[in-house]
Amino acid sequence: xxxxxxxxxxxxxxxxxxxxxxxxxxxxxxxxxxxxxxxxxxxxxxxxxxxxxxxxxxxxxxxxxxxxxxxxxxxxxxxxxxxxxxxxxxxxxxxxxxxxxxxxxxxxxxxxxxxxxxxxxxxxxxxxxxxxxxxxxxxxxxxxxxxxxxxxxxxxxxxxxxxxxxxxxxxxxxxxxxxxxxxxxxxxxxxxxxxxxxxxxxxxxxxxxxxxxxxxxxxxxxxxxxxxxxxxxxxxxxxxxxxxxxxxxxxxxxxxxxxxxxxxxxxxxxxxxxxxxxxxxxxxxxxxxxxxxxxxxxxxxxxxxxxxxxxxxxxxxxxxxxxxxxx
Amino acid sequence: xxxxxxxxxxxxxxxxxxxxxxxxxxxxxxxxxxxxxxxxxxxxxxxxxxxxxxxxxxxxxxxxxxxxxxxxxxxxxxxxxxxxxxxxxxxxxxxxxxxxxxxxxxxxxxxxxxxxxxxxxxxxxxxxxxxxxxxxxxxxxxxxxxxxxxxxxxxxxxxxxxxxxxxxxxxxxxxxxxxxxxxxxxxxxxxxxxxxxxxxxxxxxxxxxxxxxxxxxxxxxxxxxxxxxxxxxxxxxxxxxxxxxxxxxxxxxxxxxxxxxx
Numbered sequence: 208x209x210x211x212x213x214x215x216x217x218x219x220x221x222x223x224x225x226x227x228x229x230x231x232x233x234x235x236x237x238x239x240x241x242x243x244x245x246x247x248x249x250x251x252x253x254x255x256x257x258x259x260x261x262x263x264x265x266x267x268x269x270x271x272x273x274x275x276x277x278x279x280x281x282x283x284x285x286x287x288x289x290x291x292x293x294x295x296x297x298x299x300x301x302x303x304x305x306x307x308x309x310x311x312x313x314x315x316x317x318x319x320x321x322x323x324x325x326x327x328x329x330x331x332x333x334x335x336x337x338x339x340x341x342x343x344x345x346x347x348x349x350x351x352x353x354x355x356x357x358x359x360x361x362x363x364x365x366x367x368x369x370x371x372x373x374x375x376x377x378x379x380x381x382x383x384x385x386x387x388x389x390x391x392x393x394x395x396x397x398x399x400x401x402x403x404x405x406x407x408x409x410x411x412x413x414x415x416x417x418x419x420x421x422x423x424x425x426x427x428x429x430x431x432x433x434x435x436x437x438x439x440x441x442x443x444x445x446x447x448x449x450x451x452x453x454x455x456x457x458x459x460x461x462x463x464x465x466x467x468x469x470x471x472x473x474x475x476x477x478x479x480x481x482x483x484x485x486x487x488x489x490x491x492x493x494x495x496x497x498x499x500x501x502x503x504x505x506x507x508x509x510x511x512x513x514x515x516x517x518x519x520x521x522x523x524x525x526x527x528x529x530x531x532x533x534x
Numbered sequence: 535x536x537x538x539x540x541x542x543x544x545x546x547x548x549x550x551x552x553x554x555x556x557x558x559x560x561x562x563x564x565x566x567x568x569x570x571x572x573x574x575x576x577x578x579x580x581x582x583x584x585x586x587x588x589x590x591x592x593x594x595x596x597x598x599x600x601x602x603x604x605x606x607x608x609x610x611x612x613x614x615x616x617x618x619x620x621x622x623x624x625x626x627x628x629x630x631x632x633x634x635x636x637x638x639x640x641x642x643x644x645x646x647x648x649x650x651x652x653x654x655x656x657x658x659x660x661x662x663x664x665x666x667x668x669x670x671x672x673x674x675x676x677x678x679x680x681x682x683x684x685x686x687x688x689x690x691x692x693x694x695x696x697x698x699x700x701x702x703x704x705x706x707x708x709x710x711x712x713x714x715x716x717x718x719x720x721x722x723x724x725x726x727x728x729x730x731x732x733x734x735x736x737x738x739x740x741x742x743x744x745x746x747x748x749x750x751x752x753x754x755x756x757x758x759x760x761x762x763x764x765x766x767x768x769x770x771x772x773x774x775x776x777x778x779x780x781x782x783x784x785x786x787x788x789x790x791x792x793x794x795x796x
Contacts, residue, residue, distance in 0.1 A: 399650050406649030406656070407642055407663065414636050417625040424585060424619075426611035426640025426703055439646055 245390055249383045257382045259498050261454070264389035265447055266490035270474040271396040271483070272443020277472065278481035279409060280436035281416030282332070283340040286347025287471050290441040292354060292463035293320045294448025299366040299458050300359055309372035313449055320445030324438040332433045347468050355460040365459030369452050385454045392450060393487075396443060400483050403439070412436055477518060479525020488526060537596075538563040538707055538739050539584070539615075544593035546576075546583055546763075553579045554590065555763040561707065561756075566733050566740045568750045570774075571760035572784060577743045578620055580760065581709055585617050586610040598706060612640045616705035618696045620712050620743075624684040630695050631680040634667040637702025670698040673736075674728060690721045697728070701736070708732060710742040714749050722749055729753045759783065 249257040273287045297316035301307040323346075331342045354360040361367075371380045379388060403409045411432045414422040419429055452458050470493055478489025496514065500507035518526060537560035546554040553576045561567045569577050582588040584595055586607040595602040602610055616637070624633050642663060648656040671680060674694040679687065684695055693713060700708055710729070714722050726749055732738050744750050750757060750771070757774045759767040761783040767774055774780055 402649050402652060403646060406646075407639060407644050407660070408646050408649060410632060410635060411639055413628060413632075414625055414639075417628065418623060420587070420607075421619070421623045421625065422636065423607040424587075424611060424617055425636040425699065426608045427636070428606075428608045435646055 242390075242394065246387075249386050254382055257386050259494065261382060261386045261389050263491050263494040264386070264393045265451055265454075266471065266474055266494050267393040267487050268389070268396045268443060268447040269471045270478075270486045270490040270493075271393075271400050272440045272447065273471050274475050274481065274483070274486045275400065275403065275412075275436050275443070276440035277475055278486065279404065279412040279416070280433050281336065281412075282433060282437065283336050284343045284437075284440070284468075285340050285465075285472070286343035286345070286350075286468055287440070287444060288463045288465070288467040289343075289347040289350040290320045290323065290444030291448040291451070291467070291471075292350050292460075293323050293441075294445030295452040295458045295463070296354060296360055296366075296448075297445070298449045298452045299361075299369050302370050302453075303361075303366050303368055304359060309370065309449075309453055310374075313446075316445045316449045317442050320441040321438050324441035325434065328434045328437040332430050332437065344465070347463075347465060351460050351463050351465075354463065360460075363460065365457060366452075367457035369456045369458070371453055371456065379453075385450075388450060388454075392446065397483060397487065404483070408432065408435060473515070477515065477525060479527040482525060482527045485525050485527025492526075536563070537561060538598060539741070540594075540596040541580075541584070542594050542596075544580070544583060544590050544595065546579060546588060546590045553763050554583065556593070557760070557763070557765050559758055559765055559768075561739060561741050563706075563739055564733065564737070565755050566729060566742075566753050567756040567758065568754035569741060569743050569758050569760060570745070570747070570750060574762075575760045576763040577760055578711060579763075581617065581711055581743065584610070584709065585615060608640065611703055611705075614704075614706035615709065616700035616703045616707075617709040618693075618700055618711055618713060620715070622689070622692045622696050624692055624695060624699075626683075626685050628684060629681045630671065630676070630684045630687065631664075631667055633684045633695055634670055634699045634702050635663050637670070637699045637704075638663040638666060639703075641704050667698075667702050670701045671695070673701065673731075674698045675724065690717055693717065693725075694728075697732075701732070701738070705738055707739045707741065710740065710744075712743055712745065714744055714746045722746065725749070726753050 248260060252260075269287070269291060272290075273284060276282050276284045276287070294316045297319045298309065298312045301312040301315060302309060327342065327346050331339050354365075355363050371378065373379070377384075379385065411422070411427050414425065414427055415429045415432055423429055451462075474489035474493040475486055476489070477492060478487065479485030496511050497507055500510055503510055539561040541557055541559040544554050544557040544559075545552070557580065559580075569580065571577055579588060583590045584602065586602065586605050586609065590603065593603075597610075597613060597615060600613060602613065602615075605613070625636065642659050644653075644656040644659050668680065674697050676691065676694060676698065684692065687695065693716075697708075697710070697713070713729075714725055717725060729740055729742070730753060733740055742750075742754070754771065757769065757771055758765060759774060759777075759780050766779045766783060767777045769777070
C-alpha cells in the first residue's frame, strides 16, 4: 500500500528568495544585509517615516510574542494587548508615581506580565482553545477598564511625563534613538523565536497543537507546555509595552483596546501563523498599509480592508509559504 | 517472579455500561504477552486505563512498584509505559524524525531559558535527542526519509515510525494496540521479528492487543483473553487454544476458528 506522493510546493513570489537562502552562510548574509538596510532607513526617509517604522518594529515584537501563543502553541488569544498594557503601565506607574529609574522597572514589568499570564493561564489552559479565547477577551477588557477607572493609572487621561531612559551615558530621546532601540528588540525577538522553535519546548508546542492526546501519551505535560507559551508571549508583550511607554512618554487606556489585540492577531495570521518571516512581514503590512494609503483619503481603511480580505482569500494560511518551515 | 504490571479488580463503566468488570491481570518483567478477545471486549479500554486516558472507577494498577491509578497520561509515560495507537496517530505536518523526537521529551529537561541562551547543556541534549531518535528509527528498520513528512510514508512504515516514537521514550513496558492491522504477510513477519528484538535487545517487556492469532502464537509467551470486560482465561498459547471458555467466547462469531487459529 502506498501513500500519495507529497504535493509539489505551490509557486509563490518568495520561492526564488527561499531557494537562494538554502545554506546557513547565505542566511547570515541575508540577515546582515537586512539589518544594514534597516539601519539606514531613518537617514533616508526622514523623521516622519522613522516614527512609523518604529511603530512597525513595535508591532514586530508584539506579533512575534503573540505568534508563540497562537502560532506555535495553537492557543487563540483575543486579549493580548492586556500584556502590552501591563508592561506599559508598570513602567508608567513606577516611574511617574514612584520616581523609579526605567531600567529598574523593566524587570518588574516582566514579572507582572508573567504573574498575569500564570493567573489567567493556569485555570483556563485546561479548557479547550475556544474557551480560552473568550477568557482572554474578557481579560483584555478588564485590564483596559481597570486602567480607565483606577487613580494610580491616571484614569481616562492616563499617565504622562514618563522619563526617557539613559543607557550607559546615552540619553535615549529622539525618534531615531527609539527606532534603533526597537530595531534591537525586534532582532532579539526574532533570535529568541528561532531558538525556541528549534528547541525541545518548541517541538512540544507543535506536538500539542497537532494532537493533544498523542502528545500526552509521549509524556508531554500539555498544561505546562501551554502555560510556558502563554507566559513567554506575555513577556514579549510586556517588553514591547515598557518601551512603548518610554517612547511616547505618555500612555492612556485607549492604546490597549480590543482593536489593538485584533491588529496584533491580524499581523500574525496575515503573515502566516508560526512562520517568523511571515509574522514580521504581517506586522509591517498592518502598520505601513494604512500609512501608504494615506493619499487615498477617506477610503484608505476600506481599501486596506479589501486588500486584507483578498490576501486571506487567496493565501488562507498566510503570505509566507509553508516550505519555509517554521523558522 | 514479581509482576512488572499488575492490575487488580479494575472496573470501568461509561454511563452505567460496564466496560471492565473487576479485571485481574499481570505482565511479568521481560515477557511478551498478548491480550486477545472478541471485538468490543474492552481491550483498548484496558490500554486506555493503564495509560491514564480513562479513569477507572475501582481497582488498582501497579507498575514497577508504583500505583498508576490517579496518574495523568504523561506521568504514566514518564514512569515507563509507552504505547502505540490502534489507528496510527503520527503528528501531521512533521517529519519522521520530529515525530520520533517527541518520545525523548520526557527523558530530557532543557527549558525555555536554556534554549534562548543556547547553553552548552542544551546543545548537548539536542544532539542526544537527535542521536537516540535516529537510533530508534534504525532499530525499527528505517534508514532513510527521516526528513520526509511522516504521514506521507506508506502505511507499514508509519506503523514502524510509531513504534520508534514509543521506543524513544525509553519505556520498561511497551503497549502495542493491534500492531499488525493493515500489514501484509511480509510486513507481519518483520513485525514479529521486531517485537522479539525489542524484548531481547532492549530488554523492554511487550504487551500487545492483536487479532492475528498467527502473530500472537509466534511471539507471545503468555496470552490473556478478555470477553465482555471479564478476564476469562490466562495461560500459554496452547492452553488458551484448548480452553472451552475461550472457544465459547468466540462462538457465534463467523470467523471463530480462523481467529483462534484452529
